[in-house]
Every structure is written in C-alpha cells, then in structure tokens.
Amino acid sequence: MTPEASKKFLVFAPLTAFVLLSAFFYSALQLREIRGGDELTSALIDRPFPSFELAGLDNDVHDQSELSMGQVTLVNVWGSWCPSCRYEHPFLTELVEAGVPLVGLNYKDTPTAALDWLDSFGDIYQYHIQDQDGRLGLDLGVYGAPETFIVDGDGVIRYKRVGVVDQRVWDDLMKPVYLQYGGQIDD
Amino acid sequence: MYPEFGLIALIFAGFIALLQSSIPLVGIRYKRPELIASAGPLSALVFVAILISYYYLTMSFLQDDFSVVYVANNSNSLLPWYYKFSAVWGAHEGSMLLWVLVLVGWTLAVSIFSRHLQKDFRAVALASQGMLALGFILFLVFTSNPFERLLPFSAPEGSDLNPLLQDVGLIFHPPMLYMGYVGFSVAFSFALAALVCGKLDPIWAKWLRPWTNIAWAFLTAGIALGSWWAYYELGWGGWWFWDPVENASLMPWIVGTALVHSLAVAEKRNLFQSWTVLLAIVAFSLSLLGTFLVRSGVLTSVHSFASDPERGLYILIFLFIVIGGSLFLYGLRMGDLKPTTGFEPLSAESMLLVNNLLLTLFASVVLLGTLYPLLIESLGMQSVSVGPPYFNLFLVIIGAPLMLFMGLGQRMRWRRDDMSRVLKSIPLPLIVSLVLAIVFAAMLGSFKAGLVGALFLAIWVVSHLIEDLRAKYLSGGLSKTLKSLTWWGMCTAHIGIAVLAVGIGLSAALTESVDVRMEAGTKVELAGYEFEFDGVYQEPGPNYTAQVAEVFVWKDGFPEAQLYPEKRRYLAGGDVLTEAGIDAGIGRDLFVSMGESLEGGAWAVRIQVKPFIRWTWFGAIFMALGGVIGILDRRYRMPAITDSEGSQSTNDQSQAST
Numbered sequence: 001m002t003p004e005a006s007k008k009f010l011v012f013a014p015l016t017a018f019v020l021l022s023a024f025f026y027s028a029l030q031l032r033e034i035r036g037g038d039e040l041t042s043a044l045i046d047r048p049f050p051s052f053e054l055a056g057l058d059n060d061v062h063d064q065s066e067l068s069m070g071q072v073t074l075v076n077v078w079g080s081w082c083p084s085c086r087y088e089h090p091f092l093t094e095l096v097e098a099g100v101p102l103v104g105l106n107y108k109d110t111p112t113a114a115l116d117w118l119d120s121f122g123d124i125y126q127y128h129i130q131d132q133d134g135r136l137g138l139d140l141g142v143y144g145a146p147e148t149f150i151v152d153g154d155g156v157i158r159y160k161r162v163g164v165v166d167q168r169v170w171d172d173l174m175k176p177v178y179l180q181y182g183g184q185i186d187d
Numbered sequence: 188m189y190p191e192f193g194l195i196a197l198i199f200a201g202f203i204a205l206l207q208s209s210i211p212l213v214g215i216r217y218k219r220p221e222l223i224a225s226a227g228p229l230s231a232l233v234f235v236a237i238l239i240s241y242y243y244l245t246m247s248f249l250q251d252d253f254s255v256v257y258v259a260n261n262s263n264s265l266l267p268w269y270y271k272f273s274a275v276w277g278a279h280e281g282s283m284l285l286w287v288l289v290l291v292g293w294t295l296a297v298s299i300f301s302r303h304l305q306k307d308f309r310a311v312a313l314a315s316q317g318m319l320a321l322g323f324i325l326f327l328v329f330t331s332n333p334f335e336r337l338l339p340f341s342a343p344e345g346s347d348l349n350p351l352l353q354d355v356g357l358i359f360h361p362p363m364l365y366m367g368y369v370g371f372s373v374a375f376s377f378a379l380a381a382l383v384c385g386k387l388d389p390i391w392a393k394w395l396r397p398w399t400n401i402a403w404a405f406l407t408a409g410i411a412l413g414s415w416w417a418y419y420e421l422g423w424g425g426w427w428f429w430d431p432v433e434n435a436s437l438m439p440w441i442v443g444t445a446l447v448h449s450l451a452v453a454e455k456r457n458l459f460q461s462w463t464v465l466l467a468i469v470a471f472s473l474s475l476l477g478t479f480l481v482r483s484g485v486l487t488s489v490h491s492f493a494s495d496p497e498r499g500l501y502i503l504i505f506l507f508i509v510i511g512g513s514l515f516l517y518g519l520r521m522g523d524l525k526p527t528t529g530f531e532p533l534s535a536e537s538m539l540l541v542n543n544l545l546l547t548l549f550a551s552v553v554l555l556g557t558l559y560p561l562l563i564e565s566l567g568m569q570s571v572s573v574g575p576p577y578f579n580l581f582l583v584i585i586g587a588p589l590m591l592f593m594g595l596g597q598r599m600r601w602r603r604d605d606m607s608r609v610l611k612s613i614p615l616p617l618i619v620s621l622v623l624a625i626v627f628a629a630m631l632g633s634f635k636a637g638l639v640g641a642l643f644l645a646i647w648v649v650s651h652l653i654e655d656l657r658a659k660y661l662s663g664g665l666s667k668t669l670k671s672l673t674w675w676g677m678c679t680a681h682i683g684i685a686v687l688a689v690g691i692g693l694s695a696a697l698t699e700s701v702d703v704r705m706e707a708g709t710k711v712e713l714a715g716y717e718f719e720f721d722g723v724y725q726e727p728g729p730n731y732t733a734q735v736a737e738v739f740v741w742k743d744g745f746p747e748a749q750l751y752p753e754k755r756r757y758l759a760g761g762d763v764l765t766e767a768g769i770d771a772g773i774g775r776d777l778f779v780s781m782g783e784s785l786e787g788g789a790w791a792v793r794i795q796v797k798p799f800i801r802w803t804w805f806g807a808i809f810m811a812l813g814g815v816i817g818i819l820d821r822r823y824r825m826p827a828i829t830d831s832e833g834s835q836s837t838n839d840q841s842q843a844s845t
Contacts, residue, residue, distance in 0.1 A: 008522040014468075018472075018510055018514050090763035090764075108574075119791050120702055120783070122791075168346075
C-alpha cells in the first residue's frame with residue numbers, strides 16, 4: 001500500500017473500532033434481554049446448587065448438602081472489597097431479623113479482611129463458604145458481587161439476583177419466589 | 188402545580204430542537220442568510236422551554252406531589268427542602284433532564300459568544316448541538332418520562348430519596364459532572380463544524396481552547412466531589428474504587444486532558460489537527476458511552492440507575508448515529524488533509540505527543556478493564572471481575588513516565604529544542620528531587636517504593652518549573668512568561684498533578700487502620716493518637732434518627748480533636764447508614780466509623796489515620812483552578828474568527844512562541 005492509500009485506510013480506523021465496539025455492546029444488551037430484563041438470571045435456575053467442599057470462615061468444612069436440609073435459604077455472594085455489599089448489608093440484616101436464613105459466599109476475599117468487615121458491620125450469616133479463588137463462583141456463573149441466590153429446601157436454585165437486594169427488589173422480585181417455595185417470614 | 192406543563196414544555200423543546208438541527212443546514216445549502224442566522228434564536232428558545240420543564244419537575248418535588256411516579260419514588264415529605272431540590276437529579280429520569288438542561292445551557296452560551304464566528308461554521312456547530320438535544324429529549328419522552336403520573340391512585344407518601352444521596356457532596360456532584368461531560372459537546376460540535384466547513388486552522392483551535400478548558404475544569408471538580416463523597420459517605424475510608432461508573436467519568440477526563448494539550452499544539456503550531464479533531468470526537472463520545480454503560484444495565488455497579496434494556500437499546504442506537512456518523516465524517520474528510528509543517532524529535536510538540544500517547548493508552552486500559560468482564564461473558568466464558576490491582580498497576584506504569592515527561596515537557600521550546608540545553612538542565616532537578624524525596628521519606632519514617640516514588644515525581648515536576656523560571660530570569664525572559672495566564676494555568680494544573688501524586692502515594696503507604704470493640708471509656712492508640720470512646724447518644728434528624736458516638740482524640744496528652752461518627756436509621760425506608768466522624772487536616776485525616784452495636788453498650792468501631800489523603804482532592808482543586816486560570820488569558824478575549832472568507836492561514840506565527 002502506498003502511504004497515501006494507507007492514510008486513507010487509517011482515518012477510518014476509529015470508525016471501524018467503534019462499529020466493532022457497538023456490535024459488541026449490542027450483543028451484550030441482547031444477552032441481558034434473553035436473561036430477562038435487567039436480571040442476569042442464571043442458566044442454573046431450577047438446577048441443583050453446584051457441588052463444592054470448601055472451608056468456612058469458621059474453619060469448618062461446608063458442602064452443598066447443607067443447602068438441602070428442607071429450608072429455603074438465601075445464598076449471598078459478598079466480599080469485603082465490594083462497596084455495594086456494604087450498601088445492601090442493612091437490608092439483609094432486616095431480612096435475617098425477620099427469620100430469613102442467610103448463608104454467605106465470601107467471594108475472592110481474604111479471611112482476615114472478611115472477618116474485619118463482619119466485625120464492623122455485623123455477621124448476620126448462618127455461616128460463610130470461603131471461595132477465595134472464585135472456583136465455586138465460576139460454577140455459579142457469578143457476575144460480580146453482590147449476588148443473591150434463592151435455594152429451595154431440596155438444594156435447587158430457584159432465583160438469582162445480580163446486584164444489590166433492597167426493599168423494592170425483595171418485595172417485587174424475590175419475596176414471591178421465596179414464599180412460593182415455602183420460605184418463612186415472621187412479622 | 189401541573190407536571191403536565193413540564194411535559195408539554197419538554198415536547199415543545201423537542202420540536203424546536205428539530206428545527207434548530209435542520210433549518211440552519213437548509214439555509215447553508217440554499218444560501219439563505221436568514222435561515223442560517225436562525226440557529227441562535229432557536230437555541231435560546233430550546234433553552235427556555237427546557238428551563239420551564241425543569242422548573243415544573245422541581246416544583247413537583249418541593250410541593251410533595253406524590254402523584255408523580257418519579258417524585259413518589261425519590262422524595263418524601265420529611266425530606267429537607269434542599270434535598271427535595273437536589274432529589275430532582277437523584278435518579279435516572281430527572282438526572283437526564285438535568286443533563287439536557289446543561290446541554291442546552293452550553294448551547295446557548297456558545298451561541299452568545301460565537302456571534303463573531305464565520306456564519307456557516309457557527310450554524311453547523313449549533314445545528315449539531317441541536318441534534319444532540321433532540322436525541323436526548325426523545326430519549327426522555329419515550330423511555331424516561333419524569334412527569335409520569337400515578338393517577339388516579341396517588342401515593343400518600345414518597346418512598347424517600349436514597350439516603351446515600353442525602354448529602355451536600357451529592358447536591359453538587361452531578362451538576363458539576365454534567366457540566367464537564369456535556370461541556371465536551373462544544374468541542375465535539377465544533378470539530379464536526381470544522382470537518383464540514385474544512386476549517387481546521389489555528390484560529391479554530393484558539394477559539395475552542397477556553398471551552399474545552401472550562402469543561403475539563405468542571406469535570407475535574409465533579410469527579411473530585413464524587414470521590415470526596417465516597418470517602419466520607421460509604422464509611423469505608425476509600426476514595427476511589429475503580430467502579431465501572433467511576434471509570435465512565437474518568438475516561439472522558441483522560442481523553443479531555445489529552446485534548447486540552449493537543450489543542451495547545453494545534454493553536455500554537457498548526458499541527459496535530461487531525462488528531463485533535465479525533466480527540467474532540469472521542470472525549471464527548473466517551474461521555475455518551477458512560478451514559479450508556481450506567482443507564483442500560485449492561486454493567487452493574489453501586490451507582491447504577493434503575494436500568495432497563497429498552498433504554499439501553501435506545502442509547503445504543505443514538506450512540507451509533509452520533510459517534511458512528513461523526514467518525515465516518517472524520518474518515519471522509521481527513522483522508523484528504525495535507526500534512527502541515529513537521530517538528531523535531533526534541534521539542535514541545537514531541538513532548539505533548541508523548542503526553543497524548545500515554546493518556547490515550549491509559550484511557551484504553553481503563554476502557555478495556557471496564558469492558559473486560561462483558562467481553563469474556565459474551566465470548567461464552569464465565570464472567571470475571573477486574574479489580575483495583577489491574578487499574579492501580581497501570582496507573583503507576585503509565586502515570587510515572589507521564590510525570591517524568593511532564594517535568595521536562597513544561598520547559599521544552601516549540602519547534603526545536605537544543606539537546607545540550609535540555610541535558611544541562613536535567614541534573615539539578617534530578618538531584619534535588621532525589622535528595623528531597625529521601626529526606627521527606629526519612630521524616631515520614633517510611634521508605635516504601637510507592638511513597639518515595641510519588642515524592643520524587645511530585646518534586647521532579649515542581650523543580651522543573653522552578654528551574655525554568657531560573658533559566659528565564661537569567662536570560663531576561665521572565666517578565667513575559669509571568670504575564671501569560673496560560674502559563675500560570677499550566678503551572679497550577681501541573682502542581683495539582685504533583686499534589687495528587689503525593690496524596691495517592693503517601694496515603695496508600697502510610698494509612699493505619701484498626702477495628703476495635705469500644706465502650707464508654709475504652710482507649711485505643713493508633714499512629715501516635717489516642718482515641719477515647721465516650722459513649723453513644725440518640726439524636727433525632729429531620730427524616731432519620733441517629734446514634735451518635737463521641738470520640739475524643741489526644742496527642743501527647745493534649746486534646747487533638749472530637750469526632751462524632753453516626754449511625755443513622757432513615758424513617759421511610761429503614762435503611763441504616765454510617766456517617767463517618769472525620770477530623771480533616773493537611774497532614775492527616777482522623778477517620779472513625781461505627782460498625783454494629785455489640786452487647787453491653789459496646790460498638791465495633793473502625794479507626795483510621797490517613798496521612799495526606801486530603802492532598803488527592805487539593806490536587807484536583809488545583810487542576811480545575813489551572814483550567815480556569817488558563818482561559819482568563821487576554822488573547823482569548825480578542826475576536827478569533829472574523830466573518831471574512833479566507834481567514835484560513837492568516838495566523839500569527841509571531842505570537843505562537845509565547
């Protein structure tokens with residue numbers, strides 16, 4: 001190519017890059033829609049919680065069988081590094097106070113930082129599964145913390161929330177599912 | 188008050204914006220001066236209509252009209268009036284209306300100050316601003332109507348503004364940020380006008396510089412306010428999280444910084460035109476991209492607005508037309524541009540080129556890091572998150588050479604500099620910076636690489652400025668330099684970068700933090716300060732109740748500060764928020780935040796001593812100030828482009844060396 005021709009080509013490079021980027025955004029947007037609105041619903045809905053065997057922050061070893069003991073449970077993916085987790089924490093506290101069982105999946109975090117965080121803001125969880133390298137997160141299709149799963153009494157995932165859980169999300173989207181599978185709330 | 192009036196005004200503004208974006212262009216095509224001149228009055232009319240619309244939305248908030256969905260969702264009768272006022276931009280719909288208000292405000296300002304510009308050129312730019320306004324007004328009306336009513340079942344009470352947003356910092360943060368984002372639309376529209384009219388000359392660049400500087404200064408201040416808010420309101424003591432939304436504001440800032448510098452070259456030396464036009468398009472495109480990312484739900488973040496894929500699709504189509512169209516025009520026009528005079532490898536031009544390349548690289552790195560999780564996901568792999576380690580690494584890798592070159596570049600001559608002069612001027616600042624960095628590090632008692640490096644780079648930048656003044660004093664050129672407000676602006680902004688580097692480096696290296704259980708009388712020592720917890724009392728707020736802890740701080744037996752960290756429970760939503768107690772100082776911040784209440788009246792408390800953290804925001808203030816000082820330079824007050832044909836190259840090269 002002559003310098004002249006290569007220049008003609010070069011000035012269209014930004015446009016080319018932008019068109020590729022737009023195509024990519026379009027596919028990302030489609031992905032959101034297929035998954036149902038702004039909910040990044042998981043391909044794991046109505047499938048059993050993936051099997052795992054991981055240490056907890058209490059140093060006990062936990063596995064998926066604890067999630068199929070007949071009780072509907074929320075599994076909350078969190079990390080001390082995640083500002084949004086801090087944001088939803090007060091509302092999760094209210095849920096726990098209303099008798100909703102909550103299990104923590106401490107995601108890509110260090111135990112020290114996680115325990116510090118829990119000391120400051122309150123450990124409202126029944127126990128925590130430590131997923132330091134994000135392996136279980138991969139199996140769960142975790143998009144980023146915070147995420148909250150509703151797991152029914154047989155250990156089957158019934159709902160997945162990507163992002164913060166607040167009063168509106170709970171009332172509109174999660175509470176109906178939670179009650180449908182027999183979850184209990186004290187008033 | 189009838190919110191419908193607001194909606195009518197908004198729709199009316201849309202029609203006028205349609206006229207504004209078409210009539211002037213028709214006028215140019217058919218050479219009808221009266222149609223070309225209509226761009227100015229039409230943009231004033233759009234502004235008035237949007238202002239009326241905005242007024243009605245504000246009144247709906249101030250009068251607690253909970254029949255309006257947006258008001259019911261984001262306000263509450265107990266909310267203090269100033270938060271009702273700022274709640275207008277507390278969520279998606281209203282903040283979009285504010286965005287449009289700012290856009291048409293800028294357009295009006297441009298139309299007032301551009302009367303002396305060539306008529307066609309000005310008309311194209313105003314028409315382009317009109318198209319942007321039209322796009323956003325359609326977006327508001329069709330996907331995000333803030334005036335939607337809940338009739339006939341009006342809500343008895345509003346569900347309150349998100350407590351995180353009930354804060355002074357948040358009153359000013361979005362307007363400032365939008366002034367910056369949208370301010371770049373001026374550079375964008377004039378880049379388009381230059382492409383259409385084929386006027387890429389130094390006069391064009393000279394006219395654009397103050398507009399770009401002021402937009403950049405606003406964006407700087409807006410980002411700094413946001414970070415300051417995150418610091419004291421999220422209660423965690425961090426001030427930058429590399430959150431997708433923060434990145435969305437940082438990318439236009441970085442490219443805007445590059446634009447500010449490349450415009451200098453385009454004005455003084457008539458070089459980099461093609462590149463400058465591209466930066467002008469990209470800076471605003473990234474502002475739009477940020478809007479898309481934040482409001483489409485493509486990325487999730489703590490800042491995310493209630494998102495909606497339909498909105499996302501609309502914005503994406505709009506982006507495609509605006510950005511794709513302008514880049515297409517760029518490709519068409521720039522292929523024919525003849526390169527102008529070149530420059531030597533050792534010159535102010537080459538230094539500014541390095542600046543531009545490094546900044547562009549940094550913007551790309553941030554863009555990649557922000558989009559990477561999406562990219563991986565759309566390739567069908569499991570999603571991942573890219574965290575602060577990635578961004579911080581590149582901040583250092585790119586920031587350090589940027590500051591090294593900044594030190595040298597500040598004093599480099601245009602066109603061609605003398606290698607021996609440059610080499611001779613390096614040793615003194617180098618030695619001074621090394622010695623002072625080590626001395627200061629020793630005084631601070633830490634030799635961490637980040638700390639010493641930040642000190643070295645900061646002093647390096649400042650010492651080159653001083654060395655430059657010394658050399659100019661010796662050669663007798665000092666008084667001329669000191670009279671140039673452009674020079675003062677540059678100095679102030681560059682010192683701002685140095686101050687920011689000190690803030691980042693020192694606070695990262697020296698922050699000490701401890702989490703403790705405290706009850707009345709508990710004393711904790713940290714970094715030479717003694718923190719004494721004196722108990723907790725209840726205090727009612729306007730729409731919350733607070734538990735306030737009293738903490739006394741002592742240093743060497745003398746009282747140093749009293750801190751009152753709070754835990755607030757908001758009445759409407761029941762949300763609990765932490766309000767940190769902060770004693771701010773130039774040398775250090777004392778930061779106390781309350782965790783959970785424990786048994787026996789005790790509390791989990793996080794205590795932090797954060798040296799030099801305030802310097803990060805001081806740095807930003809200096810930068811914004813520098814941008815403002817630069818535009819006060821006298822030469823910007825002279826008419827730039829007169830309405831005569833062939834003003835193409837009557838540029839004054841003699842002035843270019845100031």
